[in-house]
Amino acid sequence: MSVVVVDPGMTSTNLGDQIISDAVHREFVTPLAKVADKVTVIPMHGPLTEESRQAIRDADEVVVSGTNLLSNHMRFRTSWEWPRSDIELAKGKLTVFGAGWWQYQVGAIDLVTARWMKAMSDGRTWGVRDKYSASRLKAAGLNAEHISCPTLWRVTSQTLPSSETRVIATFTDYNQDPLADRRLVELLESRYEVLYWPQGPGDRKYIESIAPEGAQFIEPSLAAFDSELQKPGSAYVGLRLHGGIRALQYGVPSLILSIDNRAREISRSVGLFSPSRHSFRDIEMALEGHESMPIQLPSKAIDEWSGHWKTK
Numbered sequence: 561m562s563v564v565v566v567d568p569g570m571t572s573t574n575l576g577d578q579i580i581s582d583a584v585h586r587e588f589v590t591p592l593a594k595v596a597d598k599v600t601v602i603p604m605h606g607p608l609t610e611e612s613r614q615a616i617r618d619a620d621e622v623v624v625s626g627t628n629l630l631s632n633h634m635r636f637r638t639s640w641e642w643p644r645s646d647i648e649l650a651k652g653k654l655t656v657f658g659a660g661w662w663q664y665q666v667g668a669i670d671l672v673t674a675r676w677m678k679a680m681s682d683g684r685t686w687g688v689r690d691k692y693s694a695s696r697l698k699a700a701g702l703n704a705e706h707i708s709c710p711t712l713w714r715v716t717s718q719t720l721p722s723s724e725t726r727v728i729a730t731f732t733d734y735n736q737d738p739l740a741d742r743r744l745v746e747l748l749e750s751r752y753e754v755l756y757w758p759q760g761p762g763d764r765k766y767i768e769s770i771a772p773e774g775a776q777f778i779e780p781s782l783a784a785f786d787s788e789l790q791k792p793g794s795a796y797v798g799l800r801l802h803g804g805i806r807a808l809q810y811g812v813p814s815l816i817l818s819i820d821n822r823a824r825e826i827s828r829s830v831g832l833f834s835p836s837r838h839s840f841r842d843i844e845m846a847l848e849g850h851e852s853m854p855i856q857l858p859s860k861a862i863d864e865w866s867g868h869w870k871t872k
Contacts, residue, residue, distance in 0.1 A: 561595075561596045561597055561598075561620050561621065562596065562597055562598040562599075562600075562618060562619045562620050562621070563592060563596050563598070563599050563600070563619060563620065563621045563622070563623060564599075564600045564601075564602060564615050564616050564619040564621070564622045564623070564650075565584070565588070565589055565592075565599060565600070565601045565602070565623050565625060566602055566603075566604045566622065566623065566624040566625060567581050567584060567585075567601050567602065567603055567604060567625065568580050568581060568584075568604045568605070568625060568626050568627045569581025569582070569584075570601070570602070570603035570604070570605070571603040571605045571606045572603075572604075572605045573760070573761045574759065574760045574761070575759045575760070575780065575781070575782050575785070575803075576759050576760070576800060576801070576802035576803065577605075577626075577627075577802075578782050579711060579782065579802040579803075579805065579806050580625070580626040580627075580658070580709070580710070580711055580802060581626075582711075583626075583658075583709070583710040583711040583713065584625045584626055584657070584658070584710055585601075586710075587710040587713050587866075588623070588625070588657060588710065588866075588869075589601060591866070591869075591870075592869055595869070595870050600615045600619070602615060602616075604624065604625075604627060604640070604641070605641060606641065607641075607642075608642060608646050613646065613649060616646075616649040616650055617649055619650075619653060620653060621653050621655065621682060621684075622650035622653050622654050622655070622682075623654075623655045623656070623657050624640075624650075624654065624655075624656050624657070624659065625656075625657040625658055625659070625710075626657065626658040626659060626689070626709065626710065626711075627639070627659055627660075628659075628660060628661065628662045628663075628822070629656060629659040629660070629662075630656070630659055630660060630661050630662060630688070630693055630696070630697070631661065631662040631663075631665065631673075632665045632667060632668065632669045632670055632673065632696075633669075633670055633673055634669075634673050634676065634677065635670070635672050635673040635676040636670075636672075636673070639662050647680075648680070650680060651679060651680050652679070652680070652681075652682060653682040654680040654681055654682060655681070655682060655684045655685075655686055655687075656686045656687065656688065657687050657707075657710070658687065658688070658689050658707070658708075658709050658710045658711075659686075659688055659689065659693070660688055660689040660690055660692075660693045660709075660821075660822060660825070661690075661692060661693045661696065661821060661825075663820060663821055664821050668696070668699055668700065669696060669697075669699070669700040673700075674700040674701060674702070677697075677700065677702055678701065678702060681702065681703070683703070684703070684868060685703045685704060685705050685865055685868070686702060686703065686704040686705075687704075687705055687707040687861075687865045688704055688705070688706060688707070689706075689707075689708055689709040689822075689825075689826060689829075690706060690708070690825035690826050690828070690829040691706045691825070691828065691829045692821070692825040692828070692829075693706070693825070694706040705858075705861045705864075705865060706829055706858055706861060707858060707861050707862045707865050708826070708829065708830055708857055708858060708862070709805070709826060711802060711805045711806075711809070712805060712808075712826075712830065712832075712855060712857065713857065713862060714809065715805070715808045715809060715855050715857075716854065716855055717852045717853060717854050717855055718808055718814060718832060718833060718852065718853050718855060719811075719813045719814070719850075719852045719853075720813055720814070720815055720833065720846050720847070720849065720850050720853075721795035721796070721797060721813040721814070721815055721846075721847055721849070722813065722847070722848065722849025722850070723849065724752065724793050724794060724795035724813060725752060725753060725793040726752055726753040726754075726755065726791070726793050726794050726795070727748055727751075727752040727753070727754050727755070727794075727795050727796065727797050728755050728756075728757055728778065728785070728788055728789065728794060728795070728796050728797075728798070728803075728807070729744075729745075729748055729754055729755070729756050729757070729796075729797050729798050730756070730757050730758075730759055730763070730796075730798030730799055730800035730803045730804075731756075731763060731766060731767050731770065731798065731799050731800075732759075732760060732763060732766070732799050732800060732819065733760060733762035733763050733765065733766040734760070734762070735799070735819045735820060736766060737819075737837065737838075738769065738770055740837050740838055740840075741770050741799075741837070742770045743840060744797075744817075744837065744840075744843065745770055745771050745772070747840075747843070747844065747847075748797060749772060751847065752795075753776075754771075754775070754776065755776045755777070755778050755788060756771060756775055756776065756777050756778065757777070757778040757780070757784075757785050757788070757798075757800075757803060758777065758778075758780045759780075759785075759800045759802075759803050760800075761780075763780075763800075764777060764780070782806075785803070785806065786806070786810070789806065789807055789810050789812050790810060790812075794812055795807075795812060795813040795814065795815075796812055796813070796814040796815070796816075797814075797815045797817075797847075798815075798816065798817065799816075799817050799819050799837060800816075801816055801822050801823045801826070804816035808855075815833070815834075815843070815846050815847070816832065816834045817834065817835060817836065817837040817843065818834045818835065818836050818837070819836075819837055824836075829858075830855050830856050830857055830858075831853065831854065831855060831856040832855060833846065833853060
């Protein structure tokens with residue numbers, strides 16, 4: 561069996577994609593390499609090289625991992641950056657792993673897209689990151705299961721910030737609400753030493769517009785973020801989903817605020833506490849400290865989905 565894995569972290573300018581990529585390699589690529597004849601990893605972002613195209617042509621399976629890939633009208637408009645001709649090189653052998661819906665959409669998957677998805681699929685179960693995404697695919701006749709995001713597979717619980725002295729905060733440039741975000745900045749600055757981490761390339765400029773003059777910034781690298789997370793007395797509060805999940809991976813108290821369907825649906829699916837950034841009272845109460853809350857992963861579905869890759 562020859563498998564191509566499409567990796568969201570390679571060549572991406574969003575450090576959250578690197579967090580996803582770490583988990584994809586740990587939970588899927590490394591175990592798969594022990595049983596597959598050949599595993600080739602290619603980047604999701606940017607144009608394909610001819611070498612990558614040939615790898616897809618030669619592969620028995622193509623697995624695209626961890627992104628906002630799915631939507632009602634994928635046949636016509638897709639968040640996948642590749643040209644349609646490159647995407648369709650994977651026809652009849654495509655599986656998704658940890659992917660989810662682009663955003664909330666009214667209505668069902670259009671019939672042309674549903675037929676196209678079925679034609680692209682190799683018949684394996686598509687493993688998606690939340691129940692919402694699974695239900696939409698199943699309604700269109702595709703074989704899908706909620707297996708959560710692989711970044712959460714080794715996370716057993718969530719502890720909220722309480723008595724910590726320093727907070728690493730994130731904001732996002734792509735979904736701005738200066739009024740709500742300044743209010744959050746003021747709350748954090750009144751309670752903690754605050755360090756800001758720009759996860760995406762445009763985040764720092766936006767943070768500078770809402771944070772006090774002289775705000776402390778962490779270098780925009782995953783290594784720097786990891787280092788700060790592991791310093792004593794640290795917690796995480798922010799709008800960047802995977803920055804918060806990275807904190808949970810290290811056992812660091814973390815409050816992730818929902819700004820779109822991703823954190824909201826993961827929250828509903830596994831019990832992650834993730835209030836809206838507009839629910840200010842909930843945010844204040846969360847920072848008062850709570851007992852550790854379990855993350856309720858779909859362990860049976862994860863084991864079954866992973867197990868299928870060990871048998872062919």
